[in-house]
Amino acid sequence: MTDFPHTPPKMSWTYNNDVNAEIRRAAATGIYDIRGGGSKRKLPHFDDLLFLGASISRYPLEGYREKCATDVWLGTRYAKKPIHLDIPVTIAGMSFGALSGPAKEALGRGASAAGTSTTTGDGGMTEEERGHSKTLVYQYLPSRYGMNPDDLRRADAIEVVVGQGAKPGGGGMLLGQKISDRVAMMRNLPKGIDQRSACRHPDWTGPDDLEIKILEIREITDWEKPIYVKIGGARPYYDTALAVKAGADVVVLDGMQGGTAATQDVFIENVGMPILACIPLAVKALQDLGMHRKVQLIVSGGIRSGADVAKAMALGADAVAIGTAALIALGDNDPALEAEYNKLGTTAGAYDDWHEGKDPAGITTQDPELYSRFDPILGGRRLKNYLKVMTLEAQTIARACGKNHLHNLEPEDLCALTIEGAAMAGVPLAGTSWIPGRNGF
């Protein structure tokens, strides 16, 4: 009977190794998993879309000869001093506290060299980024950590953060181990304690209040600065419409692939919508209000390449923002540091315990020994290179579609590889005229 055939071992799809490991971890620790980095699950994304290059029915532009402009104006609705960027790829808000001072400096250096803006985060404005960012957007956050009117006036634009793609409706938590003396001082809190960032603003309760809050900020800054309103991708049609109604100059829409410094894994992976699904709804809201291109739309959440930039713009965005990709460009999760990631129980590319402050790359840490390893000049150069490459890639695609400006890309330049992508993006499935959910189907 020893050779009686056994059914081969078969793992459950529902209770797979990842799921079981998390159950064991929760049972052992008594706390949900907190991590950074944003969603890791496979989501419908820009990869589900393809461009339709020109042939006979469309006329392409010469790749290395004919111009394809990339500049963008932001804040043309009300601000006396709208922002003009050379490229439509901006750096998303990331906090000092989550990131080190040298990392902030590198973001400023790289973005300025590439002709674009950086954004502060939860924790206020640092001299590193103000000093090295030609154009700096100052985030006005629920926590109001580091908030002061002098910095409002030193900023080039103000971004009222209502939500974030990784956690729409959620607040933040900077764990005590990252609270250095400087972070504690900036946030008016004792050193070493967990710092909870509120999920909602303390002094308004709805869109009508937001309108009055924007009025106050405009009055304080003498109506000079563009006011952005940032929303997490959850109800993009209505939230965009309400942001416009409240007086936003720019709407920043962050899909669920957007990063976070530290949030519950269960939240990151289960709340919000992919950016692909969000953009058409936000654009529809702007079009329904007659405000498309008058109130600019910046989209973020999983932007990685010039193809993503071009696809976002073809769907109707005016610009994009990158966060996680910028950190990777600086050198985070670099395989050259594999041995050190191994010591932390992980591997390069998967490191996401940014809240623990042990980042070997010196980017997501407040440990002086670690962040002194990071060279902000080299990091800035790498970011500049990456931004330039993304722009070149987007231009290449736009020219192939016959466009002399990235803003001239349109949904008609796209088709979808998957039914999900077609339905979310509102473009036809490749080889058909079928847009799921439209045309009566």
Next chain:
Amino acid sequence: MQTFDLEAHGLRQLNSALHALRGQTNETAWEIVNPKGSHAIAVGLDAPIDVTVRGSTGYYCAGMNKQATVRVKGSAGPGVAENMMSGTVIIDGDASQYAGATGRGGLLVIKGNASSRCGISMKGIDIVVHGNIGHMSAFMAQSGNMVVLGDAGEALGDSLYEARLFVRGSVKSLGADCIEKEMRPEHIAILADLLKRGEADHLAKPEEFKRYGSARKLYTFNIDNASSY
């Protein structure tokens, strides 16, 4: 005394004129008439001037104030003196929600009552309320002092950090991690000074107050405190 008719000349002109006073000025006394509940009156001031508003104001009066003394001869709408940095704001009447929210410095005096969320997320401001305050006041308050001569509503000081709360009357309930604490001589001294600066020393004595502060049990996440989160 400069008199500014808000109804006649508008908000933008008012705030532009007041912002022009940053630094040295001889025009140190301003009177604003006909406010009629307008929002964002005298916001973002940054000069040692005296501004008196004759009437009631809407949202965010004296928001982000630095250096200036702003007196409202009426009641104030939501978010009065929000994120104040320094200076003094005195409300003769009542204040609506979020009075002194996220304030980082200076003194806010409310001679009437304050509504809910007074001092929410306060970060160094001192607030003196002659009357009562509403529910969820001092929610997530980080630092500074709040003095209430009357009663406090539900969930006072929920998720409090290092702010000190002094209440003379009753407290309907304390929020998570907020407890009554001993009044030591240094607290009596702080309170006496605040009552004097808050034009309330003739109304109450420091010994009549109880002090509330953080139990500091929620400073570091612990699953055993999950029911408090």
